[in-house]
Amino acid sequence: MEDQNKLLVIPLGGLGEIGKNMTVFQYGDDIVILDAGLAFPDDDMYGIDLVIPDITYLKNNIDKVRGVVLTHGHEDHIGSLSYLLREINVPVYGTRLALGLVEGRLKENNVGACKLVPVQAGDIIQLGIFKVGFIQGSHSIPDACGIYFNTPVGTVVHTGDFKIDQTPVDGKLIDIHKFAELGNKGVLLLMSDSTNAERPGYTGSEMEVSITLDDAFQQSRGRIILATFASNVSRIQQAIHSACKYKRKVIIFGRSMVNVVNIATQLGYLEMPEGTLIEPEEMNNYREDQVLILTTGSQGEPMSGLSRMATNNHRTVSVNPGDTVLIAATPIPGNETSVSKTIDNLLRLGAHVVYEKISGIHVSGHASQEELKLMLNLVRPKFFIPVHGEYRMLKQHGKIAERLGIPKENILIGENGCVFEFTSDSAKINGKVPSGKVFVDGLGVGDVGNIVLRDRQQFSQEGVVIVVVTLQKEGNIILAGPDLVSRGFVYVRDSEELMNEAQFRVQTALENCLGNNIMEWATLKQQIREALGKYLYEKTGRRPMILPIIMEV
């Protein structure tokens, strides 16, 4: 890896997963980092708040890092910057919207002075040996960029998150000319978004959503409540357009939505005509058909605005018959059930609910197969790494490239931590660097590991039975206990008999030990665990965690 004439491309996140995107580009003594995102925890990561990439490799090469370049302002691309910058304080380059969102995050996380450098599509910056260019893209947030790197061994093009939207809401077409020009000049490596590689055809334009929105606004005689991702500024813009057209005032709920709207409005990314936005307190000054409520919660997140409304727990808004609720987002895999529950609850309250399955209320922000083919054919790279996707998406994207004539051996499917090594005419995977999931739980970063998670998992399935006993020091006399305390196992009031007998079993096991002069705590605890575990399994078919605690007086 120390070969100075090679380009190294090292994904620290985003390969084999959707989320926590981060890629290292290294040539000689220069490193540039592309994106620094977070991922949301899987169901089996009990109690974890966020997951961020392992940056050990960067910390070990801290002197080489010249900067971070950002493709766009979504959490899975900027969400771990706070943690990265705390360790490695380097300049960050991105469009104004992305940096605006970053700034908010840094403040929240109390990260001190950082150098944030705004760029725009078309700009080229020099970072060490790398010439880095920003290309206008199109995605579900304004000013998403593709990024290319001119390196001594050739040009690398990274699409960022993109689709080829021919009628983008902000009017900024993806710069297909630039991709074509780069393709013409010759591209060593393309790294392209694989999110929708399994999806045939074309992804719809954000503009298509406008039609559904307009229909809904036209038909509704009551309040309209629209839930979407806070970061989907294009969707929010369309909702505001519709509100103006149909003379509705806009009220915003949800901290992240309020933040994004503020930042995007201040920076000129969101057009919010004077007098459109009103405060929640003012809502009652207007008729129901004069109101549009924008809220978070399109993923059914339990504490979000929409979920609270659906369960009648929102401090300001109670949903009534006559209200129209528009859920303008697709459930992210894993969220299907909570989104469905939210829809069901809103229907139970009598609302009219418009959701993706029965309408055109959402389009994806990512390119489908035909767009991916177009990108590959425009850029016609020598080598190809499908990125931003779970393993099967990468594979599928690889197959697409193969069918377009890229030789199979030039398509590199890897995982986080792989070191992709390039010369001007060769490519291989050469070793691995530390990579993986770093868990953020509350204030702790990386302090919750597998042991803690395993315990949480066992608790969550079977509960715990704690056995406490006080023994006389240097004697074999039980002074107090054994007392049994259980949580998450059985409801004690209904299980007195079970728990009494369990206590008796423990007592017998203990007395046996003490009678035989067995005094080692480890053995005592083992005997307690065995006697109690066996009895409880016989009676209940469950295996709670058993936690013996011995006190000595």
Added chain:
Amino acid sequence: MEDQNKLLVIPLGGLGEIGKNMTVFQYGDDIVILDAGLAFPDDDMYGIDLVIPDITYLKNNIDKVRGVVLTHGHEDHIGSLSYLLREINVPVYGTRLALGLVEGRLKENNVGACKLVPVQAGDIIQLGIFKVGFIQGSHSIPDACGIYFNTPVGTVVHTGDFKIDQTPVDGKLIDIHKFAELGNKGVLLLMSDSTNAERPGYTGSEMEVSITLDDAFQQSRGRIILATFASNVSRIQQAIHSACKYKRKVIIFGRSMVNVVNIATQLGYLEMPEGTLIEPEEMNNYREDQVLILTTGSQGEPMSGLSRMATNNHRTVSVNPGDTVLIAATPIPGNETSVSKTIDNLLRLGAHVVYEKISGIHVSGHASQEELKLMLNLVRPKFFIPVHGEYRMLKQHGKIAERLGIPKENILIGENGCVFEFTSDSAKINGKVPSGKVFVDGLGVGDVGNIVLRDRQQFSQEGVVIVVVTLQKEGNIILAGPDLVSRGFVYVRDSEELMNEAQFRVQTALENCLGNNIMEWATLKQQIREALGKYLYEKTGRRPMILPIIMEV
């Protein structure tokens, strides 16, 4: 509800949910139960194995129950029979396949002598005042039935789970003539399957899967591994047909799959030519292209055959490049992530994986909108209850009926426990009976309630810190402790400082209490919880469950 001239229809499960279907039909002193299913637990039902309906209403009316009639043999229709029959031992009527599957279940659950009465489509039985007829249906299991009830106030038609498959694998067409005939004579009430009410168009025929299967068999030069629901006998039949055509032997893994294949073969529902089925040990006597492996695990269930293969944990089969894996099922909502992980792992092992998203390897067993319309138009009932669906599916099905001309007030959308009350020309919801989720955890039925679940949930998110202290009786002296034991909170070896300081805080709080002669345990525990909780939250941003235990000597 005691009006003797009214028909009561009481769903105890399956309304507002997919799963645990059970409906009570009552007229005067006669009750017939239609289906007795189970549901699988939601993510937030920590550690629960199964969910079954609350049968309090039936236990309170035990003398009236004349029997159970089954529409078909899927778990969500027969899975709680063992629990029902233990409490209410009445005859069970169903087709031979359904009863064969029931028999297996009863044995497993050690349920004693029960009267299982085989019927076939076309049969009519008398149960109390009800004349009950079975109608040939079509679904993803053979011999699925619709059921109608002739009652003094009119005829009720229940579709069971159905689709209108014009080319069923077993050749048995759904008896559209019978539905038409009933419609002609006049139907008081239709209850129809709402699973796919959100889905436009028609559901594909099981036969369509054959084309994809045949392709896969034709192209594969290695082993073929096919995963599907054990209960999808039609799918299994097609796989066996393909195996025979392409001269492959069949090996079956997974207890439930082995059971179902045995029962279905014995009863003549599955055609398994002599010499097709071989034992796992014989597999190595054959070339890779002479082998078809059938396995469970199409839902990514962690302990299933396919998941074990995907993680290299299967005792017999290790997946290699060259193997083709066919996943012939759709992920049930909530299982998307585990299915995706299984696919990813199989791809990592080098297998070629065919799954629904990229192929026609699965079709639903449930009618889509056009079929639902056909059913409604055939039966043209006076009243309509959409059943078998989550709330939004019921609503959507109701809308479909409305568009076909059924008056809105004749469409009854209810939930579990609703008492639907009918005369020959009126219908209303009249009160509720106990209904809800009864949790099965290990051997316990109903002994895990909300308190236990809440504890499990809290553990799973934040872990637990146990504080133990031994006090002298009638004094205010600490004899031992306070000792802190934590699980699922922090990894103790890395957090000594935190835990030492925490212990000091508890000690101080305790000494303060004792110094002030505060000796009530409740107060002591409260003080410990407050001091410790505050400190830990400050330092970690987490709120573990704090469990103070006081011993007295």
